[in-house]
Structure formats: C-alpha cells, structure tokens
Amino acid sequence: MHFKRSWLATTVVLGFAMGQVVDQSLGRETVDPKTVSAPVDFDEHVLPILEDRCLYCHGEDEQESGLRLDRRAFLIKGGDSGLAAVVPGKPSNSYLIDVIKHLDPDVKMPPDDDKLPAEEIEVLQRWVEQGATWPDQMDDVIEDSVDLWSFQPVKRPTVPAVDATNSVDVQSAVHPIDAFLREKLFNHNLTMSDRAAPRILLRRLSIILTGLPPTAEEIEAYLVAEAKDPERAYADAVDRLLKSPHFGERWAQHWLDVIRWAETNGSEANLYRKNAWVYRDYVIRSFNEDKPYDQFLREQIAGDSVGVGEAMGFLVAGPHVPAATVGREPSAIRQARADRLDEVIQTVGASVMGVTMGCARCHNHKFDPISIHDYYSMTAVFEDIEFGSRHPEYSPEHPVRQRGAEIWKSIAERRKELRATGGWEEDWGVYRELHFNPVTTTAIRLRFKMKNLFVDEIEVLGNEGLHDNLALASRGTKVSGFPEKGFQSRNPINRVNDGEYGTMIWRAKVEKGDEQPWVQFDFSKPETINRLRLSNNREYFYETDYLTRKPHLPRYEYDVDIRTEDGQWQPWVGTWVVNKKLNQEHPERRKLTKEIQGLIEQLAEEGPRPSFVGRLIEPAPTHVLLRGSPESPRDEVAASGPKALAGDLQLTFDDPGPKRRRAFADWIASPDNPLTARVMVNRIWHHIFGSGLVTTTSDFGNAGARPTHPELLDWLAAEFVAPTKSGSEPKSWSVKHVVRLLVTSDAFRQSSHPREEAIAIDGGAQWLWRFPPKRVEAEVIRDTILQASGTLDRTLGGRSYRIHNEKETYAQWEVVDNYGAETWRRMIYQERMRRVDDQMFTAFDFPDCGQVRAKRPVSTTPLQALNLMNSDFVIDQSKRIADRATSEVGDAPAEIVNRCFQLLLGRNASAEEQQNCKELLKSGDVPLLCRAIINSNEFAFLQ
Structure with missing residues (x-):
C-alpha cells in the first residue's frame, strides 16, 4: 500500500472549542468524532481521507499488493495478504487500521512518509467500529469467478468416432482411449505405430504392473498362447498380473513417493519412526484388494472412526522436527507446530488435490484461487493430528x-x-505397570526410595478403561510433591500428569539431607484405582528403537500410600512388596x-502395537496467521476446504477433530469434487505411459501444465467414478479398472521404435504415436537382479529389513549391509531413511523422501554404471546368477550364455552376442558376463 502525501494535512484547522474541523480547501465543516458523539459520516469524514491518502495506489486503475479501496466490497475482501482490510464493527481485526497505526513492523502505511495524523486514524477507526457504512454500497458483493480448468466440474465427453485408420467421423468399436488419442494424432498428421513384439510387450506389461519382469518360462508360455490367440493371451496376462500380490507392492511405491513416506523424521537427529511400516503395508493391501479410491482416501484421513487407524500414517508421512530438537522457547514451539501442520497440508494438497496449498500459507496464492483463509481453514481440519505414535484403531x-x-x-x-x-509389576518397555488390589480413595502418594529420578508421566488407572488415566490434570486432578520445581526449575512436577510424553519430564534430584522425592495426586472425587504406570521418555520408546542408547526406565523403588476417609495416610502397596516379599511367600508367582x-x-x-501413524490431541483454535507467523494470529477460522471448490463443511469452531476430518474426507472423496478423480487417473496414466496427460502431476493449478488431452482426462475421471457397465462389471473408483483400460489400449501396445517423420513433428511423443521408452526405477533394477539369481524373498509385508546401523541420538545413519541374505526382499521393504545415501540405488534417482516425488527425475551418471559393475550387491548377485546358470545347464558355453540372457533379459542371446560372450567365457568368468548384461540398456530400459 502506498499513500500520496496529503495536501489536506496542511490546510486543516482544528476547532477544539466548537468540536469542529474546518477544511478550508474544500469549504466544508467536518465533525471531529473524538469530541462529538454523532456517527462518522462517510462522505464528509472518510471519503476525503481515502481519496487523498489511498486511492492513488489502491484505486480503480492501480492496485498495489492486490488491494483496492475505492469500493466497500474490495475493502472487506482485502488484498494479496489475504486479510480483510476492513472488518465492519471490528477495528482490531481490520488490517487497514493495523498498517496506518504502524502496528505491523513489516508493513507501514504510508510506506515512505510519517504516520497519518492521529485525527485521521481516529476517523477511520471509528468508521470501522460503527460498521463501515458506505452509502449505496452496503449490498455490494464481489462475485469471484473461477476460470481455472481443473476447478470446473467433470463432465463425461462423448468418445470421438474414429477408426483404426485415423479417419474421423467413422463409427466403430475402437477402444475409447485410442479414439481420443487417434483424433489428436489425426489433427497433428500422425499415426500410431505398429504393435510391439510379444516378448517386449509382456516385459513392459509385467514391469509396469508388478515391478518385476516375466521369467523366461513365463515368456515362453505366453508366446505359445499368443501364437494361438493373441487377444486372449494378452487379456489373460493382464488379468494374471492385476491379481498378483506384487501389483500392490508396485503401486504402493508410487503412492509412497508422492506423500514422502519414510521411516525417519528427517531432522538433525533423524530419529527412527517406530512401526511406521504398518502404514506401508496398509497401502500395499489396499492396492491389492482394489479398495475403492474414495474409501482409500476416507480411511487415510479419518481411519480412526472406521477401525482403520493404521491408514492415518498418510497424514504424518512428511518430515518433522521432534520436540527435543525444538526446545522449550514458547515461540519456537508454536512455530514448530505450525510447520508440522504445514507438512500435513502439503501431503494432502499434493497427493489428493493436485494443488500447491502451501503457497497460501503466508498470503493468497499467487496463481490459483486459494486464499490464506482457505489454507488455515484446511489446517483447522487437522488440528487434532500430531506427529507421533499411538495404538492404531483396528476393526474387530x-x-x-x-x-x-x-x-x-x-x-x-x-x-x-x-x-x-496380591500385587505384581509388569515391564512393558515403554513403562512399568504396578498392579495391586483395588481401593477407593481421594488421593494417593508415591514415596520414592532414591534421590534422583526422571519421570515424564505417572498414570493412575482403575477398572473403567485400559488407558483411562485418572491422574490427568485435565480431569481436575491436582499434583504436588517434593521437589516441586524439579532440577534447576526446568523440570517441574506438573509434568507428571500433563498427558505429554517425551523429554518434558519431572527431574527429581535431592542432593542433601534425608528427604527423598515424593508425588501426591488429589482427585476431584473419590476414585477406585488398581494400577500405576511410570515412564521416563515414552515418546522415544514409541517412536524410535534404533538407538544404541535406547530409552530405559530403571526399576524405580517406591511405596504407595492412600488417603482414608478420615484424612489419614495408609500404606497400601510398594514395589519391594510385589517384586520380592510376595514372591518369597508365593514362589509359584x-x-x-x-x-x-x-x-x-x-x-x-x-x-496391535504403538505405530507412527499420528497422535490424536485436542484441537486448538485455528487462526489466520499474518505472513504465516504464529506470533501474528488474526481471525479464527472453522474447518473447511477451499471456497473456490465449494469446500464449506458446515462445521463450527467447537466441532471435535474426528468430525472435522470425516466431513473433509466426505468432501474430498465426493464424485462432485472436480480434482480428486482427475488427479488420480492422471497419476495412473503417468505411471503407465511415463508422463501424465497433465505433466505436472501434483500441480493442476495455473502454474502447472495444461492437459495434452483434456477431453480424454475428463472421460477417464468420469469413468473412474461411474464406470461404463460391461461384462466385467467394474466397480466405482476402481484403480485396477483404469489400469486395465489403459494397458489394453492400442496406444499401450505400440512399439517404441522411433520414426523420423513422427519425431520431426512430436519429438517427445506427447501425442502417443509410439510407446515412450523409459528407464526403469531403482527398485525394478534391484528386484530383477534378485529374481534372476533365485534369491528374491517374495514374502509380503512386515517389518522393513535392516541395512543401517543402530545409532546414537544425534549420530547419522550409516549403511552397514545392503547386500546380505537378510536384505533379499523386494526393495519396497527396505528401511526408508531420509538424508541417507544407500550407497547404490540413490544413484538411480531413488528418492530421499524429503520432497514430494510425484515424478521421479531420470538422470544418467557414471556412478550408475560403476554401481552396476562394481558394487558389493551386484558382485555378490552376479556370482549367484552365474552359479544358477551353470547348475541348470551344465558346462556348455553356448548354453551358459543363453541361460544368463534368459535369467536377466528373458531371451536367448543372438548369434553376435553368442560370439562375443564365448570370447569372454574363455577366461571362465561367468559372473563378469552377468555384470555386463546388467549394464546393458536393454536391462535398464523399458521399451
């Protein structure tokens, strides 16, 4: 905002005695609202200030920072900051008042001049306070039109009428995918290529659907069937691969890339996320079961409400800074919380919506119709989610x-x-639990028998619930004890019943005298209790177990007293009693x-085990944060989706977290949402053809790419939600249905051979005149090598296999074994650590998981060839492939060469290859032959 220097200020005469201001230049009297109770008159008092001070830069012709002040509706809307310049009746919430008062140190108006005279500021403030009345404009409303293509409703277009010769307007039974493509090809003077050779086509299909190439035996069986009935053979191959359990592994990896899933938090300490793999297994099962995509989304956003709590690992898949690293400065804690919520918004926005929501964190989105209010309304949806672990909710x-x-x-x-x-004690690792005979009391006291202890939480439990903590301060329980302030006053005793686990502990240390630490809980009413739990860093235990210094709770010795009805303290139980005395009296215990x-x-x-799938907390009020700073909260907002996407969820500020997330999940998974189906079918297209119809697969905004085939994209989106009925009766939101549609098209089954005349028109093959060749991913390379050697463990699910060290808290992860027998599972089950080079497949663009990887980059570097020739993994596996080949076919060089080619490429060697390889085998180095094949383009590229 910029103000023109006022000539009015030099001509105003204040008439304090009359309570008037005489504007000599305009020849009119104005009322000073500070001295007269009459309402502020807009035309007399406000309009002159706006005209003189504001409209030069914020009028009809020019709107710096997107702010326009010549109409009341624009004042209320505000500018690029996303904050309302004027909130009628609320000067404290009106950004215009802040900036003219210079309350915002970063934005002061006028920017280069002194502050406005106090009288003018007072006029504007009183005007806002009185409702910001503007004659003839009180009913003005700004109708924001949204013309962004992806925000428009999905309408199923008519399939073009074309035939296989690209002649338009000819009705035939052409595959609907091909009909759209052929029409576009015809318009660009292009035609489709011939069909790929059966062997190449099967390899392409198998790798794209399962991430594993077909074995030589599977190829031979397919060739026999294909010779009899090509269409039936291919259809059967598609069915078989879609039903393969490896389909889920392959397609789960695509989803995990987008949401940045990993098993460490990515911070300086980069701590392990305990049992985060349960979410990965959920994703694999979902794709294998062909779980409807709308259900898949609902479970990941609100799985706690439907007995699929492990699905909510989706919301906390991104990186975060743990509390121990954040420290205890309140502003740092608030900032870290805002950053964690931003990670949630980034995950949801990029993966499901295809919108860069994070761009609206500090101001209105620069390109898309997403406001700062939209951003914080979405954060309100997830206010009850915190990064951490809990026992997931499972269905019966x-x-x-x-x-x-x-x-x-x-x-x-x-x-x-x-x-x-009598009583006994159990060690649950995360805590010790003391059991004893139930008793009803209004207070208990724990008397410790040591002078130094660390406790993050003491829980008092009864018969009502397994985890219902009666000692929580939120239940009205009062805590007291000695020493009350804790070590150096940094670890006060109220930490033991605040419901927070982790490094925020009570440290009791008594250095002098005979006194020992004690804790007393006074309940708000009599409670029946039968158990106690103590822990000293439960957060670490729940969230990380790959440390050389693991969290460990010593066997603290203490006695428990209860308060009787007459107010006296009575000894009730003690750890020495249950662990020693009772065992001596009852050896059978x-x-x-x-x-x-x-x-x-x-x-x-x-x-069920504690897993890193998010903690559930009580949602705090959500405010719009000026420039994204938690230190500058503005208006409180209720949970909703973006306004331009009809995201009003009809929720209030007080609605609980689960209700907010359920409402948001229903909205995002609705057939009427214009983004959800479009984004997902485009992802499927991308993973099958190598590039999406929208090449920016996680950005469907104005800064992203336009679809190459908009009608085809919408037809697929409509088909995804409401499939055309056929003999197979596909279900709604079926990923496998869309995959089947794409891989059964002529476009998918084309040869990838280049054609000079087509390259001259469309070098990138965006119009799909051929199947675009591409390098396979790191996982495919590794898993194929293991399959060739016969060592691949195809077990589904379970804990990730270890390749890293156990580390101290602030040490770094190091790869200690990435080729031993314990690692011979599919690579999706390899420990996924952020900020760690796995010393082989990172060179093949294996993602770090710090950023959204909707589309993996494809690089070509010398390290790739070096790794495929000299890494420990390849050297070891090449020996095993060589041993397998020689054991299966004997000593004949030609047979050995053919078998090595079959195991790695699915075919026999050509005559020229045979001749070259026989020369190589004269040295007897079959493993070197295998390494040479692994380094071939045919092995690493999909044709």
Whole structure:
C-alpha cells in the first residue's frame, strides 16, 4: 500500500472549542468524532481521507499488493495478504487500521512518509467500529469467478468416432482411449505405430504392473498362447498380473513417493519412526484388494472412526522436527507446530488435490484461487493430528486385533491367578505397570526410595478403561510433591500428569539431607484405582528403537500410600512388596510373571502395537496467521476446504477433530469434487505411459501444465467414478479398472521404435504415436537382479529389513549391509531413511523422501554404471546368477550364455552376442558376463 502525501494535512484547522474541523480547501465543516458523539459520516469524514491518502495506489486503475479501496466490497475482501482490510464493527481485526497505526513492523502505511495524523486514524477507526457504512454500497458483493480448468466440474465427453485408420467421423468399436488419442494424432498428421513384439510387450506389461519382469518360462508360455490367440493371451496376462500380490507392492511405491513416506523424521537427529511400516503395508493391501479410491482416501484421513487407524500414517508421512530438537522457547514451539501442520497440508494438497496449498500459507496464492483463509481453514481440519505414535484403531475382524485379543486373553488368565496373591509389576518397555488390589480413595502418594529420578508421566488407572488415566490434570486432578520445581526449575512436577510424553519430564534430584522425592495426586472425587504406570521418555520408546542408547526406565523403588476417609495416610502397596516379599511367600508367582513378560513381548510383535501413524490431541483454535507467523494470529477460522471448490463443511469452531476430518474426507472423496478423480487417473496414466496427460502431476493449478488431452482426462475421471457397465462389471473408483483400460489400449501396445517423420513433428511423443521408452526405477533394477539369481524373498509385508546401523541420538545413519541374505526382499521393504545415501540405488534417482516425488527425475551418471559393475550387491548377485546358470545347464558355453540372457533379459542371446560372450567365457568368468548384461540398456530400459 502506498499513500500520496496529503495536501489536506496542511490546510486543516482544528476547532477544539466548537468540536469542529474546518477544511478550508474544500469549504466544508467536518465533525471531529473524538469530541462529538454523532456517527462518522462517510462522505464528509472518510471519503476525503481515502481519496487523498489511498486511492492513488489502491484505486480503480492501480492496485498495489492486490488491494483496492475505492469500493466497500474490495475493502472487506482485502488484498494479496489475504486479510480483510476492513472488518465492519471490528477495528482490531481490520488490517487497514493495523498498517496506518504502524502496528505491523513489516508493513507501514504510508510506506515512505510519517504516520497519518492521529485525527485521521481516529476517523477511520471509528468508521470501522460503527460498521463501515458506505452509502449505496452496503449490498455490494464481489462475485469471484473461477476460470481455472481443473476447478470446473467433470463432465463425461462423448468418445470421438474414429477408426483404426485415423479417419474421423467413422463409427466403430475402437477402444475409447485410442479414439481420443487417434483424433489428436489425426489433427497433428500422425499415426500410431505398429504393435510391439510379444516378448517386449509382456516385459513392459509385467514391469509396469508388478515391478518385476516375466521369467523366461513365463515368456515362453505366453508366446505359445499368443501364437494361438493373441487377444486372449494378452487379456489373460493382464488379468494374471492385476491379481498378483506384487501389483500392490508396485503401486504402493508410487503412492509412497508422492506423500514422502519414510521411516525417519528427517531432522538433525533423524530419529527412527517406530512401526511406521504398518502404514506401508496398509497401502500395499489396499492396492491389492482394489479398495475403492474414495474409501482409500476416507480411511487415510479419518481411519480412526472406521477401525482403520493404521491408514492415518498418510497424514504424518512428511518430515518433522521432534520436540527435543525444538526446545522449550514458547515461540519456537508454536512455530514448530505450525510447520508440522504445514507438512500435513502439503501431503494432502499434493497427493489428493493436485494443488500447491502451501503457497497460501503466508498470503493468497499467487496463481490459483486459494486464499490464506482457505489454507488455515484446511489446517483447522487437522488440528487434532500430531506427529507421533499411538495404538492404531483396528476393526474387530482385523487379523492384528484378533491375534492381539488371543494374547490378551492369555495375559488376563495369568493376571487372575496373580491377583489372588496380591500385587505384581509388569515391564512393558515403554513403562512399568504396578498392579495391586483395588481401593477407593481421594488421593494417593508415591514415596520414592532414591534421590534422583526422571519421570515424564505417572498414570493412575482403575477398572473403567485400559488407558483411562485418572491422574490427568485435565480431569481436575491436582499434583504436588517434593521437589516441586524439579532440577534447576526446568523440570517441574506438573509434568507428571500433563498427558505429554517425551523429554518434558519431572527431574527429581535431592542432593542433601534425608528427604527423598515424593508425588501426591488429589482427585476431584473419590476414585477406585488398581494400577500405576511410570515412564521416563515414552515418546522415544514409541517412536524410535534404533538407538544404541535406547530409552530405559530403571526399576524405580517406591511405596504407595492412600488417603482414608478420615484424612489419614495408609500404606497400601510398594514395589519391594510385589517384586520380592510376595514372591518369597508365593514362589509359584515367578512362573506366572515370567509367562506374562513373554506374552507382553509377543503382543508387541504380533498384536496391535504403538505405530507412527499420528497422535490424536485436542484441537486448538485455528487462526489466520499474518505472513504465516504464529506470533501474528488474526481471525479464527472453522474447518473447511477451499471456497473456490465449494469446500464449506458446515462445521463450527467447537466441532471435535474426528468430525472435522470425516466431513473433509466426505468432501474430498465426493464424485462432485472436480480434482480428486482427475488427479488420480492422471497419476495412473503417468505411471503407465511415463508422463501424465497433465505433466505436472501434483500441480493442476495455473502454474502447472495444461492437459495434452483434456477431453480424454475428463472421460477417464468420469469413468473412474461411474464406470461404463460391461461384462466385467467394474466397480466405482476402481484403480485396477483404469489400469486395465489403459494397458489394453492400442496406444499401450505400440512399439517404441522411433520414426523420423513422427519425431520431426512430436519429438517427445506427447501425442502417443509410439510407446515412450523409459528407464526403469531403482527398485525394478534391484528386484530383477534378485529374481534372476533365485534369491528374491517374495514374502509380503512386515517389518522393513535392516541395512543401517543402530545409532546414537544425534549420530547419522550409516549403511552397514545392503547386500546380505537378510536384505533379499523386494526393495519396497527396505528401511526408508531420509538424508541417507544407500550407497547404490540413490544413484538411480531413488528418492530421499524429503520432497514430494510425484515424478521421479531420470538422470544418467557414471556412478550408475560403476554401481552396476562394481558394487558389493551386484558382485555378490552376479556370482549367484552365474552359479544358477551353470547348475541348470551344465558346462556348455553356448548354453551358459543363453541361460544368463534368459535369467536377466528373458531371451536367448543372438548369434553376435553368442560370439562375443564365448570370447569372454574363455577366461571362465561367468559372473563378469552377468555384470555386463546388467549394464546393458536393454536391462535398464523399458521399451
């Protein structure tokens, strides 16, 4: 905003006695609203200030910073900042008042002059306070038109009537995908290429659908079937590969790339995210089951409400800075929380919506119809999500929950036997849990028998719920004790019942005298209790276990007293009693406690377990943050989607987090949402043809690319949501249905051979006159090598295999073994650590997971050839491939060469290749032959 220097200020005479201001230049009297109670008159008092001070830069002809002040509706809308210049009746919320008062240190108006006279500021403030009345404009409304193509409703276009010779207006049974493509090709004087050779086509299909090439035996079987009935053979191959469990592994990896999923947080410490892999397995299962995409989205956004809590790892897939690194400065804590919410918004915006929502964090989006209010309204949706771990919500039929129920039953049986003999203590790793005979009391006291201890949380539990903490301050429980302030006053005692786990602890340290630490909880009403839990860094235990210094809770010794009805303290139980005295009196207990500990360990591995899928917290109020700063909160906003996408969720400020996320999930997964289906079918197209119809697959905005085939994109989006019924009866939102459509088209089955005349017109093959060749991904290279050697472990799911060290907190991850037998699973199951070079496949553009990878870059570097020739993995596997070949075909050089080619390329060697390889085999180095084949373009590229 810029103001022209006022000539009015030099001619105003204040008439304090009369309560008037005489404007000599304009020949009129104005009322000073400070001294007269009459309302501010817009024409007399306000308009002259706006005309003289503001409209030169913010009028009809020019609007600096997107701000226009010559109409009331524009004042209320505001400029690029996204904040309303005027909020009628609320001067404190009106950005115009802030900047003319110079309350915002970064934006002061006028920018190069002194502050406006106090009298003029007072006039404008009182005018806003009185409702910002502007004659003849009170009903003005700005109708924002949205002309961005991707924000328009999806309408199914008519399939063009063409035939296989590219003649238009000829009705035939051409595949609908090909009809759209052939029409575009015809318009560019292009034609499709001939069909690819069967062997090449099967390899292409198999790698794109499953990430694994067909074996030589599968190729031979296909060639036999193809010779009899090409269409039937191909259709059967498509069906077989879509049903393969490896389909889910392949397509899950595409999704994980987009959302930046990894198993460390990416910060300076780069801590491990414990059991984050349960989300990865959920994604694999979802693609294998062909879970409807709308359901897939609903579960990832609101899975806690439908018994699929592990799906919510989606929301916390991005990087974050842990609390220990943030520190304790309140402003730093607020900033870190805002940054974590931004990671959630980036994930949702890029993956599902195809919109760069993060651009609106500090101001209105520069290119797209997304305002700063839209951004913070979306953050309000996810205010109850925090980066961290919890026990995921599982449906009763979920196998993990069923297995957990079996183990819990066994634990309960042994607990019942122990209860008859008194109390006992269980070590759950994350905490120790003391069990004792139930008692009803209004207060308890824990008297510790050591002078130095660290406690992040003490939980008092009863019969009402497994995890219902009666000691929480939020329940009205008061905590007191000694030492109350904790070590150096940085670790006060109120940390033990604030409900927060981690580094925010109570550190009790007594250096002098005979006193020892104690804690007292006064309940708001009498409570029946039977258990206590103590932990000293539960956050670390839940979220990381790959540290050489793992969180460990010592066996703290303490006694528990209860307050009786007459106000006296009565000893009730103690750790020494349950761990020693009762064991001496009842030796049979030792067997039971040992069995319980074994079951606890079994439950941690086989049953529901704390997993990094997000913690659920009480949502805080959400405010628009001026320039994205948590130190400059403005208007409070309710949860909603972007206004331009009809995202009003009809929610209030007080609606709980789960309700907000359910409403948002229903909106995002609605058939009426113009982005959701378009973005997903475009991703599918990208992974099949190598480039999307919209090449910027995560940016459908004005800064992104326009679709090459807009009608085809909309036809696919409509078909995705409401498929055309056929003999197979495809279901709505079926990913496999869209994949099948694409891979059964003539376009997919084309040869990739170049044609000079076509290259001259369309060098990048965006019109699909041939199948565009492309290099396969790092995972395909690695998994293919393992398949060739016969060592590939095809087991689905479970913990990631280790290739890294166990590290100290602030040390770095190091690769210690990326080729041993324990690593011979598919690469999707390899530990996914941010900021770590895996010493081989990073060279093949394997993503770091710090940034959205909607489309992996494809580079060509000398390191790629060096890794495929000299890395420990390739050297080891080449020996195994050579051993397999010689063991299967004997000593004949020609047969050995053919078998090596079959295992790695799915074909026999040509006569020329045979001759060259026989020369190589004279030295007897079959492994070197295998390494040479691995380094061929045919191995690394998809034709």
